[in-house]
Amino acid sequence: MVEKSSIELIPKEVESARGKELLLRRLRVWGFGFFILSILISGGILTFSLVNATKLDSLKQESAKQIAQITQSADIESKVLGLSEKSVALTRILSQRDYFSIALATVEKSRPVGLRVKGNTLEAGKTSVVIDGETASYVNLAAFLQNLVSSTKGGVLFSGVALTSVNLNASKGAAEFVIEATMQKDGLKKSLTKEVAP
Amino acid sequence: MPTTPFLNRPEVRSYGPPILFLILGIILLALVAFPNLGRIQDLNSEIATEETRITSLKEKNTKLLDLASQSNEIDKSFSSFDQAIASESKVPELLAEVQKISNACGVKVTTLQFSGEAKQQGGNVQEVHLQYAIEGSFSKLTCLVSSIENASRLIDIESLRYNTNVNQETGAATVSAQATLVSYYTNEPILSPDTPISFSFSDLSYTRNLELLNSFKVY
Numbered sequence: 001m002v003e004k005s006s007i008e009l010i011p012k013e014v015e016s017a018r019g020k021e022l023l024l025r026r027l028r029v030w031g032f033g034f035f036i037l038s039i040l041i042s043g044g045i046l047t048f049s050l051v052n053a054t055k056l057d058s059l060k061q062e063s064a065k066q067i068a069q070i071t072q073s074a075d076i077e078s079k080v081l082g083l084s085e086k087s088v089a090l091t092r093i094l095s096q097r098d099y100f101s102i103a104l105a106t107v108e109k110s111r112p113v114g115l116r117v118k119g120n121t122l123e124a125g126k127t128s129v130v131i132d133g134e135t136a137s138y139v140n141l142a143a144f145l146q147n148l149v150s151s152t153k154g155g156v157l158f159s160g161v162a163l164t165s166v167n168l169n170a171s172k173g174a175a176e177f178v179i180e181a182t183m184q185k186d187g188l189k190k191s192l193t194k195e196v197a198p
Numbered sequence: 199m200p201t202t203p204f205l206n207r208p209e210v211r212s213y214g215p216p217i218l219f220l221i222l223g224i225i226l227l228a229l230v231a232f233p234n235l236g237r238i239q240d241l242n243s244e245i246a247t248e249e250t251r252i253t254s255l256k257e258k259n260t261k262l263l264d265l266a267s268q269s270n271e272i273d274k275s276f277s278s279f280d281q282a283i284a285s286e287s288k289v290p291e292l293l294a295e296v297q298k299i300s301n302a303c304g305v306k307v308t309t310l311q312f313s314g315e316a317k318q319q320g321g322n323v324q325e326v327h328l329q330y331a332i333e334g335s336f337s338k339l340t341c342l343v344s345s346i347e348n349a350s351r352l353i354d355i356e357s358l359r360y361n362t363n364v365n366q367e368t369g370a371a372t373v374s375a376q377a378t379l380v381s382y383y384t385n386e387p388i389l390s391p392d393t394p395i396s397f398s399f400s401d402l403s404y405t406r407n408l409e410l411l412n413s414f415k416v417y
Contacts, residue, residue: 024212031216031223038223042230049234052241059248066255067391073262074389079276080265081387084397086279087404089323089384093283093352094410100358101344108340116371117336119361124354192406 091192098124098188102157107131107181110147110154115140118176129181130164134174141166141177148181157187254394261395271399278411282352284383287315287326292381295351296330298417303341305334309376322387327356328379336362339373346379350416354380 070077100122107129111117115135122129135141141163148154148161160182167176204210265272284291289312300307309331316325332342339360346353360375398404 024216027213027216031219035219035223035226038226038231042226042234045231045234045238049238049241052238052245056241056245056248059245059252062252063248063255066252066259069259070255070262070391073259073266076262076266076269076272077389077395078387079272080262080395080397081389081393082285082384083272083276083279083404084395085322085384085387086283087401087407089283089321089382090279090352090407090411091403092321093323093354093382097347097354099347100355101340101347104340104343108336116362116364119359121357121359122355123357192410 094192095189097190098122099190100188102188102190103129103183106154106157107148110144110150112140112143112147115144127183127185127187129158129183131179131181132177133179134169134172134176136174138175141175145179148179154181157183159184159187251392255391258391258395265395265397268399275399275408278408281350281416282411282414283323284351285386287324287383289326292326292328292351292353295349295417296328296346296353296379299345299349300332300342302417303334303338303345305332305338305342307332308374313378318382322384324383324385326381326383328381329376330379331374331376333372333374335371336373339375342375345415348414350411350414352382356380 103122104120107117107120114137115133117131117133119132120129133144135144145161145163148158158181162180162182164178164180168174169176205214293310293312296310297307300310307330309329311329313327313329316327317323318325332339334342343355343358346355356378358375358377360373362371362373364371
């Protein structure tokens with residue numbers, strides 16, 4: 001069998017010119033198409049950007065209008081904010097306050113007859129109280145120390161007591177003592193809700 | 199041999215316009231589209247922020263209008279709270295109040311002096327410090343301490359020290375006490391339209407504090 005061989009009748013130069021012509025046509029279409037597309041994309045983005053800028057301007061105007069209205073109520077706002085600040089401060093101050101009246105009352109309640117409390121040193125935030133006094137009887141001093149931590153007397157406030165010093169003052173005929181009493185945590189604090197209760 | 203001008207060359211005339219269009223398209227995208235794309239993102243973010251802000255401002259306005267209708271109650275409450283924690287130091291008034299409390303309990307004031315101001319940590323609260331010394335009996339001292347604790351202008355006792363002196367001849371005991379007192383005030387609030395108003399008359403802490411203040415004694 002005889003094989004068919006392809007016969008090229010078109011000259012190479014003509015074929016090459018056609019190829020170039022096709023490439024040129026495609027390049028023109030692509031170039032022009034890309035340019036148009038760029039215009040459309042840029043125009044769209046520019047328009048969208050301008051629309052958003054206009055929207056932002058109108059929102060800013062609305063904000064300014066609202067601010068102007070708020071400014072008209074400055075007096076009320078100042079009082080309300082002041083009220084709010086003062087209320088917060090009041091809660092904080094009262095909840096952190098040490099009520100020294102509790103310590104004075106507790107020491108007095110624990111004091112046996114015949115024992116004199118000469119002095120007391122209290123400091124806010126400290127957990128100990130220094131009590132100094134005098135008594136003619138060591139029995140009274142012992143009772144005082146016991147009372148200070150007794151659950152029905154001083155024990156509601158004091159968790160421990162330490163007799164720091166005892167000196168017999170012969171001229172007075174009395175023993176002078178110094179006691180350091182340790183308070184329970186938040187022993188001098190009062191609950192804000194309890195305080196309101198009658 | 200005559201030379202053809204560059205623009206009249208056939209390859210320039212053929213390939214020039216499409217390549218020029220491509221370059222112009224790229225320039226357009228680079229100079230207009232891409233910068234504005236970034237700007238759109240910024241604008242969208244700004245619009246979202248502004249919309250949220252307007253919502254907050256409208257809420258604040260509504261709340262202020264509502265509160266304005268209760269201005270009498272606000273004035274009354276403000277007066278009670280301002281009595282407890284003043285809006286300025288008001289040192290002379292504070293000294294006068296301490297003197298009145300001392301007189302009410304029958305103690306003799308031996309020292310009463312303003313010893314400075316300090317800013318309390320956190321918040322807008324300023325402290326006013328006083329040095330105070332009295333003479334009297336123990337029962338008067340307990341009256342004084344309780345009265346200070348229940349005075350309408352908040353006064354804290356920072357430290358208290360007392361000594362009892364007994365007159366050897368008469369046997370009468372005199373208590374001498376020294377104390378550091380601290381009172382408080384808040385500065386005028388700085389108003390900003392963007393600060394929200396969280397205050398409410400039904401707030402439990404506020405109602406409790408108001409009730410508490412009403413139980414305090416005005417001197």
